[in-house]
Amino acid sequence: TQLLEQSPQFLSIQEGENLTVYCNSSSVFSSLQWYRQEPGEGPVLLVTVVTGGEVKKLKRLTFQFGDARKDSSLHITAAQPGDTGLYLCAGAQTGANNLFFGTGTRLTVIP
């Protein structure tokens, strides 16, 4: 069962544009993480959000955790070619030993 759905699945934009990636679920999570993965490498953690309604900023990236802790979004301002990659959200649930990963969003930023 896929607990976390990401949208869009694929996104191709021009350098300088803004974009938002969504991570949605019907389940509640104790925390939610965003990872970025480049081809041929393992995912690397970008941020962890733990409080409903929390907003975190990492340079041009803004992450938000939904009030009900069921969803999250990642907004990138003025995208750059270096932002290209696969973005994965992952949720943690109390009592579970593993994270539940989303379906992924493949972002391509065209120079």
Add this chain to the structure above:
Amino acid sequence: SQTIHQWPATLVQPVGSPLSLECTVEGTSNPNLYWYRQAAGRGLQLLFYSVGIGQISSEVPQNLSASRPQDRQFILSSKKLLLSDSGFYLCAWNRLAGFADTQYFGPGTRLTVL
């Protein structure tokens, strides 16, 4: 600092051959360890996780098995590979045993079954 290693980096194997992928973690003790498989450009499918030596939980019935002979060593195996076993295999660990904390991933193994 902690580091995680996987080998081999790439592997091409014929159908029906055995498989052994190894993952080791340095700089920490008693980590949770995970094996994932990833189809091209897609999300991660959890295959196995382990909270301690000899303790393996399987998430998906399949042709693969896992073992944890030492605290910081996790091995993914198969007796006979199938075409459908092709993919990118990732090992990961986290710091708090028994808790779904941030996961740190290895560089991965690209497996092609022909």
